[in-house]
Structures are given as structure tokens and as C-alpha cells.
Amino acid sequence: MTINDSRNLVLVLGATGKSGSRVAARLDELGVPVRRGSRSAAIPFDWTDRSGWAAALAGVDAVYLSYQPDLAVPGAPAAIKAFSAAAQLAGVRRLVLLSGRGEREALECEDIVRGSGLEVTIVRSAFFAQNFSEGAFLDYIHAGEMALPNGDVPEPFVDVDDIAEVAVTALTQPGFGRVYEVTGPRALTFAEAAAEIAAATGREIAFLPVSRTEFTTALLSYGLPGDVVSLLDYLFGTLLDGRNSGTVDGVRHALGRGPKDFADYARDTAATGVWAAPATPELVGAPE
Template identity: 50%
Template sequence: MKNTKILVLGSNGKTGRRVVEILEKTGTIEIRPGSRNAKIPFDWEKPETWEKVLEDIHSVYITFQPDLAIPSATASIQEFSLLATKCGVQKIVLLSGRGEKEAQLCEEIVKQNAKNWTIVRAGWFSQNFSESFFLEPILAGIVALPRTEALEPFTDADDIAEVVALSLLDDKHNGQTYELTGPELLTFELAVNEIANASGRKISFQGISLAEYILMLRDYQVPEDNIWLVNYLFKEVLDGRNSNITSDIEKVLGRKAKRFSAYAQETAETGIWNI
């Protein structure tokens, strides 16, 4: 794939940034970052920016913000995937939401419109505790969340990015749907306990109702789009449908998926959870 150009949408995000780093190490791939602040800007809410960023692109990694579950996602994915194929894109790799029926509608759109495709499904990222909305309460020393009984196979963004990069680079992954999980099931409380142990900090966990959690997010002036998404995930997705693990990471990478405890230890060493 010498001189191949790959467009990475969400190049500053949790998986996009890591995919860019992996592709750069090959030394043979030209990467075009897709973000509002890139040299060639890209904005999901401004379709007029799409065609320019697709010029001379062989493959595209799609991450959709804030999530494929939002009502406008299907129309955006339909329009973008059609345009990408029209512009000569040979492969689309889509990051999809595990257990999200709305995301699966977007998967079908990509399958219909792309010349070649790979679907990569994932649920809750381990990095949500260090690079997203769970970081602030961890720093405050108290995490209050609903659905305390829910078991989730938290998936490391490094593992996801490696699967995505290989899917972009190797045609043997064309036409495959990979469902990625960590190697164990944990409640949110157990995950927080792992972080407390790794960081040497006292972090308490409190179970609250979803209604209380939504009110708390509004008190902290969290944007309504984010609140809608959190409500959707806790109400619709954390109902047990994802409380199982798969071996797809091992199947693609030839090694076990990263355990949450390993993520917690590695992340604690960066100092991100220090007060």
C-alpha cells in the first residue's frame, strides 16, 4: 500500500489519534487528519467540507461524533459514504457502537455504499475514565453513577486502534464485522476500585438513579447533546445485552485483549489521576 492516502476522521479523538500514530509508524502511509482544525478542515455538520477532504483518498476511518445513535447520524453516514465512493475511496472502516440498533443501521448503510468495508464495534472504552467524562469525578474522589448492576467488558482504545489500523492496511479484513471487548466483565464500581488501587487514591463510588444522574449533569452544565447520549446509553444499552465477551481482538491481533487492571496501572503511571 505504498503511497496510499488514508483519511482518519476524528483524528484528535480517543481511537483516531491512536490510529494516526500506528499508521505513521509504517513510514509508507500518507495520513490526512479529519477534524475541524486540520489543514483541510472537516466538520460533520458542514457537508460542504466533505468533498475537499476526500480528494485522492484510498481509505477512510469513520468515527462519528458524538455517536451513531443520535437521530441525524444515518443521514450523515448515507450522504458521506455515497460521496466517498463517488470520489474514489476504495475502503471504509466504520467504528460502530456495540449493542446500539441505531448504529447498526449506519453499518448497513456503509455496507451498501462502500466498495469495501470493515465494521469495528465497541462498547465502553476504558479510556472514558481518563480521557472523557468520568475523569472529573475520579479527580474529585467520588463517582456517582446509575445501573450499578450492569456488567461491561471495558475495551481498551489501544486495542481498538490496532484492529482499525490493520483493517485499513490489509484487505483480508474486507467484509468483516469485528465485535471488540475486553477479556473480563466488570461493574462500574469494580472499575473505579481498580483505578483507586492503581493510583493509590481513595475514590468512593455511589449508586444513584438515572434521573438523579441526569439532574447532576445539568447542574454541572454538561451540554444537552451529551446528556441525551448518556441517558440513551444508560437506559437502552446497559441492560445486559453487552454483558458478554468475544475473542475478536485476539483473532485479529494474535494476542489477548488488554485487561482493565493493566489499563489502570499504565494510566496511573502517567499521573493523569493525580490531584
């Protein structure tokens, strides 16, 4: 499929998420017809309700598949297998799967889509840089203290804009259909990432190393659902144990340029104001 094809509707799953929203926006910019797949969309898509999948897939040529909440959760391989079969039945030709580095379950899902009969590209991603600004760790930045386990383990955080650009290229241009493992250009510890954000914002962002037990206990005390806490504990206990610390050249191989550095991400994100410390009552003129 190229952007000049007459039947080039792309279904973007997870269209309200970090990567899916960017993929959909870039396809819009290219003039590629997009169907946004989410529970609130005009044609709803819900991973837990397969009765709506046929309608979401009708007339679709390519799919960006981002599984929520993560390919590592129980039931993900079964859902991916059922969706791949539904996509093949609907006449979909091309599928781009967002996968994760070092996840046994993600590798199982990769094998499933490869056996679907579709033209498959896999974008196997490192930990998102945007988790510090759009996800689980934003509240830590606002508070000025990041309390996490595995603070001394390097991770080559990847900018989600790079992921989206690789995915859109694979969705719209010929010659893909392989695995692109994508990382940032260098690995940083979470403590070093906090220091980069502090430098970009001009704020003090401390890093506090904690045990996994302390981490999960704190998350539960904040009211996070147990399944979310279990997923975060899994990520820090397995994927963020050093196995994924190495950098790779997937972004360069796909796009012909290097990936965005974390310092550039931090600078650009700081300029949006999203990391500004929340105003205190005194600062907004509340009565004493």
C-alpha cells in the same frame, strides 16, 4: 491496500478523538500518509458542512470513520449515507467504521456502509476504558467519587489502543472486510472499575449508585449541554443495561492476541499521573 501501495492516503475522521488520534499516530509510525479529519485540520472536515467533504476525500484510498458524537444521535444514519456516497464518488476503496455494541442506530449505519460499494470493515466496540481517563468520568476520578447509575451491571470495557490496532490493521492489510466485535477480556461493574482504579492509584475512589434521574439532574447542574446529557442518559438506559455484558474475541481474531485487561489499563494510566488528585490551595502554597 497495503502500506507499499502508491496511492495509500488514509483519511482519519475524528482525528482529535480517543480512537482517531491513536489510529492516525499508528499510521504515522507505519509510514502511511494520513490526512487528519477535523474542523481544525489544514483541510477541514465538519459533519455539519458537507461542502468541505470533497476536498477532504480527494486522493484518499481508505477512511477511518468515527462519527461524532455517536452513531446513536438523531441524524447519524443520514450523515453516514451521504458520506458513504461521497467517498464512493471520490474513489475511496476501503472504509473502516467504528460502531457500537447493541445500538439499533449503529446497526443501521453498519448496513448503510455495507451497501456503499466500498470494502468495509466494522469495528463494533464495547464501552471505552479511556472514558475514565480521557472522557466523561475523569472528573469523578479526580473527585474520588464515581456517582453513576447501573453500577451493578457488568461491562467488558475495551482499551482504545486495541481498537486502534484493529482499525489500522484493517486499513493497511488485505483479508479484512468483516465485523470485528471488540471487548476487554472480562466484564466489570462500574463499582469494580472504580476499585481497580483505586488500587492502581493508591487513592480512595468510592462508587455511589444513583438513579438515572439523579445522574442527569447532576450533569445539567454542572452545565453540560442538554444533548450531551441526553446521550449519556441513553447510554446508561439502553447500552449499559446488561445487553452488552458478554465478552467476545474480536481482538484476538483480528490481531492474534488477547485484548488488554482493565487492570493493566488502570496501572499504565495511573503511571501517567492523569488520575492524581488535584492540588488544594494549601498544597500549592496559596495564602491563607
